[in-house]
Structure formats: C-alpha cells, structure tokens
Amino acid sequence: MFYLNILVVILVLILELKIFPKLGIKGEKRNNIRFIIVILIAGINFWDVIDERNKEEKYTQEKIELKQKNTELEQENYALNYEVQRIYLMEMGLTDSQIESLGEKPLLKLYYYEGQEYERTGNFKESIESYERILKFRPSNDVDKVSAHNLVGNCYFNLYELERAMQNFQKALDLVEELKDEKDKSNGKMVTFHNIGCVYKELEQWKDAQKYLEYSLEESVKLDDDLRKANTLLNISDIFYQLNKPKIAIEKLFQSIQAYQEALKVRTLADFPLVEMVN
Numbered sequence: 001m002f003y004l005n006i007l008v009v010i011l012v013l014i015l016e017l018k019i020f021p022k023l024g025i026k027g028e029k030r031n032n033i034r035f036i037i038v039i040l041i042a043g044i045n046f047w048d049v050i051d052e053r054n055k056e057e058k059y060t061q062e063k064i065e066l067k068q069k070n071t072e073l074e075q076e077n078y079a080l081n082y083e084v085q086r087i088y089l090m091e092m093g094l095t096d097s098q099i100e101s102l103g104e105k106p107l108l109k110l111y112y113y114e115g116q117e118y119e120r121t122g123n124f125k126e127s128i129e130s131y132e133r134i135l136k137f138r139p140s141n142d143v144d145k146v147s148a149h150n151l152v153g154n155c156y157f158n159l160y161e162l163e164r165a166m167q168n169f170q171k172a173l174d175l176v177e178e179l180k181d182e183k184d185k186s187n188g189k190m191v192t193f194h195n196i197g198c199v200y201k202e203l204e205q206w207k208d209a210q211k212y213l214e215y216s217l218e219e220s221v222k223l224d225d226d227l228r229k230a231n232t233l234l235n236i237s238d239i240f241y242q243l244n245k246p247k248i249a250i251e252k253l254f255q256s257i258q259a260y261q262e263a264l265k266v267r268t269l270a271d272f273p274l275v276e277m278v279n
Contacts, residue, residue, distance in 0.1 A: 108137050108144060115151060124155040131155070142179055146172045146188045153195055162199055169195045183223070190219035194232055201235060210239050230259035 115130035134140055134148040153168030169192055176188035197212035213236050220229040237252035 108134055108140060111137065112151075119155065119158075124159050128152050128155045142175050143181075143184050143188070146175045146179070146192070149175070150191055150195055157195070157199065157202075162202060166196065166199050169199065186219050186222055190216050190223060190225065190228055193219065194228065194235075197232075198235065201239060204242070206239050206243055210236060213239070226259045226263035230256045230263055233259060 111130050111133045115127045118124070118127035118130060131148050131151040135145055135152075137144075140148070149168045149172035153165045153172065156162070156165035156168065172188065172192045173196070176185055176192060179185040179188060193212045193216035197209050197216060200206075200209035200212060203209075213232050217229060217232045217236070220226075220232060233252050233256035237249045237256060240246075240249035240252060
C-alpha cells in the first residue's frame with residue numbers, strides 16, 4: 001500500500017505538471033478531477049485498512065484454532081503415554097493403586113524412586129542408570145531433564161568423578177536457560193549453580209566456587225528457600241575459612257545458622273510427617 005500511494009502521488013504530479021496544462025484543463029474542471037483522485041485515494045486506503053483488519057482477525061482465529069488442536073493432541077498423547085506406562089508397570093508387577101500413587105508420569109517417578117533408593121545404599125552407578133532413564137523417557141520435559149542431569153551429576157560427584165559431574169551440571173544449566181516458567185528457571189539455576197560451586201570448591205578453585213555459590217544464594221533468596229540458602233551460606237563460610245578469612249567465615253556461618261532456624265519453622269514433623277514415632 002505504501003508503494004501504491006507513492007505511485008498515486010507521482011501520477012498526480014504528472015497530471016498537474018504535464019497533462020492538465022497540455023490539455024488546457026483548469027478551473028472548476030481541474031478541481032473536480034482533483035476531488036475524484038482524493039476520493040479514490042481515500043477509498044483505496046480505507047479498503048486496505050479493512051482488509052488488514054480482516055486478515056488480522058482471521059490470523060487470530062487460526063491461532064486460537066491451532067492452539068485448541070494442539071491442546072487436544074497433547075491430551076490424546078498424554079492419555080496414550082499414561083496407558084503405555086501403566087501397562088509396562090503392570091507387567092513389572094505393580095498394582096493399579098501403586099501405579100496411581102506415582103502420579104501423572106508413573107514410570108518417570110518410579111525411575112526417580114529407584115535412583116533415590118540406590119543412592120541411599122551407596123550404589124551410585126546403579127542410581128545413575130535409573131536417573132539416565134529419565135533423560136531417555138519420551139514424556140520427560142525440560143524441567144524433568146534439568147533435575148535428572150543434576151541427580152546424575154551428584155552421583156558422579158559422590159564417586160569423585162568430578163569432570164563427569166561438571167558435564168552433567170553444565171547440561172542442566174544449558175536446559176535451564178530454555179525454561180519458560182520463571183519460577184522453574186530460578187529453581188533450576190539455584191540448584192545447578194550450587195552444584196557447580198561445590199565442584200569448584202572440591203577442586204579448591206575458590207574464586208569460581210564462591211562465584212557460583214553466590215549466584216545460587218541470589219536465587220534462593222528470590223525463591224525464599226531458607227534451607228538451600230542455609231546450605232549455600234555454609235559452603236561459602238567454608239571457602240572463606242580455607243582462604244584464611246575467619247572473620248567473614250564466622251559471619252557467613254551465623255547467617256547460615258539463622259537460615260536453618262528459619263527453615264525449621266516450617267519444616268516441622270507436623271508439616272512433614274515422614275516417619276512414625278516409635279515408643
């Protein structure tokens with residue numbers, strides 16, 4: 001439309017400067033022709049505005065319909081994925097009630113529980129195998145994969161395979177940057193930065209260790225996660241102790257204790273009844 005208006009302006013100039021004088025058109029007749037040209041230009045522009053509006057409405061409607069189709073497809077895929085998982089778990093010997101207790105992604109949750117149990121008994125290689133199944137699990141989203149890479153990295157850390165631990169933490173960090181939800185992104189950064197800082201701390205690369213732990217601390221404050229804040233401050237305190245800066249180390253240690261006290265206010269047995277009291 002911009003180029004059409006330019007063309008019309010050029011045409012008007014040609015009429016005014018060459019054709020009108022050559023044909024002897026002037027006075028009221030000339031004004032009438034000018035008026036008709038103005039009306040035509042206004043009509044063309046008005047039609048263009050209406051056409052653009054119709055195109056925009058059509059595009060918006062198409063987006064709504066596409067979103068609805070995608071939602072329906074996601075629901076169908078979810079139902080199919082869940083049913084496939086349920087059959088697989090039943091073949092493993094789990095009952096319907098056990099499968100239902102595992103939530104929306106029962107197979108993924110089972111891999112996680114397996115890995116946790118292996119970790120609890122110190123079988124880190126078996127634990128890694130369980131967590132890596134989460135990475136290969138098709139319904140796993142980026143949040144699941146960030147968690148899995150951190151879990152695998154922690155197992156390698158416990159095996160003192162620090163290079164492989166760092167590789168997994170870096171993969172987690174790369175995925176964190178792609179997360180859309182700000183809370184998920186902040187939580188992913190908090191955990192992953194902390195893990196990277198711990199690797200550097202183990203390598204006695206104090207400057208990098210402090211940097212990443214400070215990054216993690218910022219996210220824990222943002223998320224109001226007192227337990228993670230306390231753990232991070234404890235690690236930072238140890239770094240300053242290793243750097244022979246006892247005053248700052250003690251200051252960070254007291255901050256860590258305060259954060260632990262805040263965490264204990266909500267993490268009580270009444271809120272988290274994980275074990276039964278035995279007389």
